[in-house]
Amino acid sequence: MAESTAKARIGSPGKSFWKKSGNKVPGSVKPVYGAQHPPLMHNDLTSSPNKGPAPRTAPKGKKVTSFDEFNTKTSDAWDESDPWDAAEPEEIVPTAKGTVPPRVERREERSQSGRGLRSASRGSGRHSSGVGGSGTTATLPDRDTIRLQKFEKLLAGPNTDLEELKKLAWGGIPGIVRSTTWKLLCGYLPANVERRHSTLDRKRQEYERFLAQYYKTRLDSQHEQTFRQISIDVPRMIPSLSLMNQTAVQETFERVLYIWAMRHPASGYVQGINDLLTPFFIVFLKEHIGPSENLDKVDVSSLARETLAAVEADSYWCMSHLLDGIQDNYTFAQPGIQTKVNGMREVVNRVDASLHRHLAENSVEYLQFSFRWFNNILMRELPLRCVIRLWDTYHAEANGFGNFHLYVCSAFLVRFSKSLLQEKDFQGIMTFLQNLPTSRWGDDEISVLLSEAYQLKYMFADAPSHLQSTTTT
Template identity: 65%
Template sequence: MWSPDPMDIFDPPDRETMRLQKFGKLLAGPNTDLDEVRKLSWSGIPPPVRATTWQLLCGYLPANIDRREDTLKRKRLEYKNSIDQYYHMRSDTLHRDTFRQIHIDVPRMNPDVPLFQQQMVQESFERILFIWSMRHPASGYVQGINDLVTPFFVVFLSYYISGDKNPENYNFSQLSPQTLQWIEADSFWCLQHLMEGIQDNYTLAQPGVQAKIIALKDLIQRIDAPLDAHLARNAVEYIQFSFRWMNNLLMREFPLRCVIRLWDSYLSENNGFASFHVYVCAALLARFSKSILKRKDFQEIMLFIQNLPTTKWKDGEVEILLAEAYKLKFMFADAPGHLTTARRT
């Protein structure tokens, strides 16, 4: 099993230039070594190369640098053709309820982030989500999928604006119509990659989510029995707080900048958004174990867990969490009978 370099996990600022150079070398080669990209990306991707790296890790861009431009042209055109083919059907009787739910959910995403309150951005998300639901009728659109577009959208937007501008506050209308279309198409295809690994989170009865909640409970029983017993004594069921963690991939628990850093590692991991995510959730719950044990009844416990004090977290806190999650994976991933449900996801 590959292990991240501890010195990379806790990168001091003066190493950032060196890391950027390493990425630049890897990405510029005639055939990018994706295994090396994954190893380097686990410890965080420098913002200037994050968009390209994510697209490579999603399998959206080919490893061969000469094929990338043609691939982007072809996939962006395919997405545009899907809009032409499907989007006019949003008002049809058969699809009206789906589009109505998307239209309700999109404005609720990241209400504190100005970017996502702009009409052009919301319309872009509506197209992405409706086209995805039309191309995947087995699951269709389910609440929670809308949140999963946001990291891709912000990262790909960042590629087109100067580094000193915060994409979360950016006026989307300043971009050219073509650039807007590119960001939308790239976000769609990378969402599709993510969903391929966790689609059973969103099919009927959401079996993927249910399996991951069982796996989380099993982990906590092994690593923090007093916490598990405390939850049981106070009638706190894991599904009551962790359903959102699995359904939204912790999007509601962390600031968007932290989610993006988290996804650097998820995209680097084999099955990162499924199995490894369970270890991250276990590490998060264990991180606040002492605080939870101080809460003495159901209401106090639930109020705390549903409002964890993570709003001011930055990359450093996320990296510590990831390191703890990696330790759990190293300890338990290959243990007989452990996390069998998560491995099926």
Template identity: 60%
Template sequence: MDGIGENVSEEAKASFWKKNIKAVPGRPSPKKDPRGNRQRNSSSTSFQDFQDSVSDAWDIGDDEFCIISDVKISKKVAQSAALSVLNSHRCPSAGETSPALKPCDFTVSEEKKIEALQYLASHRDPQMASPAHCTSTPQVPNSPHSQRQFPGRPQPLRGNTGRSKFHIQSREGADCETSKLERFQPLLETQLLNLEELRQLSWSGIPVKVRAITWRLLSGYLPANFERRQQVLERKRLDYRNLVKQYYDTERDETRQDIYRQIHIDIPRMSPLIALFQQKTVQEMFERILFIWAIRHPASGYVQGINDLVTPFYVVFLQEVIPADGDLDNWEVSSLPKEQRDIIEADSFWCLSKFLDGIQDNYIFAQLGIQHKVNQLKELIQRIDGPLHRHLQHHGVDYLQFSFRWMNNLLTRELPLHCTIRLWDTYLAESDGFASFQLYVCAAFLLHWRRELLVEKDFQGLMLMLQNLPTQNWSDSEIGMLVAEAYRLKFTFADAPNHLQSGER
């Protein structure tokens, strides 16, 4: 797959991240653009309507700057750039251009356009407006979105009986779970574990009872030798406690204080409808994990979205220590002994570190790994499903607008948490690392919604759909079908990059 992104012009590569020139820990951020106040035209009201209708994509809570993976841009510049994109979508076909909406009426640099698209792709409003506040929001006529309940966004509770959909128990049934467990347990108890056999068993899902120990083994945190495991656990957990004392519990310089401040802002926004993640104890644990990880990885530092990647590890290791019939959604973590809390925190940190080692280039300066994967996804869809690709291109939908978040957050914001955990069973079981496999998962995920996307006939409808795919009722069976389709695509295309080349752009 290395050849897929080679068609991107050198000029595009040079200008894509041109503004990132200010040095911060490990990666630069751009300076404030004094040209943010651009002349607005008569379509500003329409832009405001569009902005209101996609409240999932714009974080209206930010005051002065919009923050994109530690890249700061003026809100006025982002809106101005997005406005020019909308104007180009409104322009009729060649030969019928309206004098009031000529493309040359409003110009914007390529880097500002990319920044606006990246912001659109990476944010959603943490609060969902109630029906009383939505009377002025424009609706798309005959659009299936007018009555759709979107996943990933907080939904208003319906009466006193409403409860969160946060479940991570396997939905495959007790018999299947028991059958799987009977195959896992003897393997896990062998003196010298056969990791390849464990990967094969884990690829189709891991029983809840042995998921925590299996994830530690698959991530490389634990050794295959049974006798050495306890010794390694004790040493690594002690190492983490020492790191906390060395970096977190001491006075921070200005650079580290900036990192801590950003983490401290992001953590409360995480999973706002899941009571577990609103507990002060849990948020403090996440802060320590993310801060220590950022200090130990100065090439990337802390990047928005990494906080979402801690969640699956934390939940799996928490479930290991609470009763099987416990309400994980509302479990009071502070009631656990401190020793158990320390174990959950340390194991989450080390497994996260191992997990991110394979996708480190996703979070270094300019996030070049994600840029490359977005280009690969575009080439892949163009070859696999030409009609869908042309439909997106015809309506001006850039792959960066929706797939940046898929790549940056590994679909954690597109899927319910129990589905994310099931998906990560497969990610961790991929023998060559999941980084390449995730491309095909994203392709299969997009193709799954092909029929619904082809129904949408404008840019707004497509973006509403792509930013809010209806996965709230998904279970393990849907994830099983998704990874199976992703495996088929990988088997077909991974070793044949020339198949992805096409003269049709």
């Protein structure tokens, strides 16, 4: 009788016996986005593990298409304004349950009202709790402050624990410490605090010697074509950001890219490398002008010569470290990109067979749309603010710009599966892929994308044979 009465109370609308809570229910499965080790999603656990890949459909006769025409028609995510004068986006915050997006955490905080915690307004970002019913309140630090304090404690040394720094950086890095954190994760700065100043001085002086040795050769007949291509590509970068149109900035990019090409003759300069320099330059520049400063209002030529020289040298060394890990993307025939595109094809075929078949049936080759995703590390597909947030995780992830980027690109394509399946021909599919709706993306979308990519990595990392090419599409 008592049991039936309890069931009646639970089932009656508006008279629920149990108080609703955002906490986990025993036996439930809830995805945690943005964590370093996110769990499997519910649909992965419920799907049949023995289910093999969907049958492959042979492609129809290939239509004659022009990849150059595709490339020229492509719309970049940064064609629309990128509001760098806006406040720093909310950071992903670690909790006892893992790292969760801010909105999810706010819902969980509101569910804790039975414990005496109440959330203040969104604008204040602070919490107050009643004390003994006396009406007095205690103001607690907001989540961003707590997160920043964790970074500052790690960075203060005397020896920074790089593994702990990677775990903390995976969910995003506060702007005020991003520059130092990137330099540490790139191996540019040593973990020992006392050695950092001398290391920076030595590396910056070494870059100055490179300039003196190589830059004067840019007009020599054997190097003239390289420098000419660089000088053509640099003005085309992020046209919506007026900072990139300043002469001092363009000259900085020309020097860095030319010196890198001279120091790496195996690949030399390849179009796309210029885009990879941009995030480093922006992040290191904001270290000197302030993370909240509007970049469109900054006159770089007014900065002290020593400041701009430091930003230039730091950008060169960190970009070099990035490219050392993916240099086969830019050597002859770009074998690294070919391998990653094939791997992406296999991943998509296994996680979204219907999308894979749809692309094949409409003669859409993965290389036609994803070449630039790997060549430019999604710099043209995402707003710059999202790229920088993405790179926070890439720096923290083992081989983030290589293998992990493959899973990010796979998750990125699958994200638009529904829209792509609605396109009924080659032209419609390619037009959509040329104009992906990402211009308004922010931290939440990037956090979900990274979580989905980590899930794919978790599924395939221990089964490398799954990524061997077995299809003819």
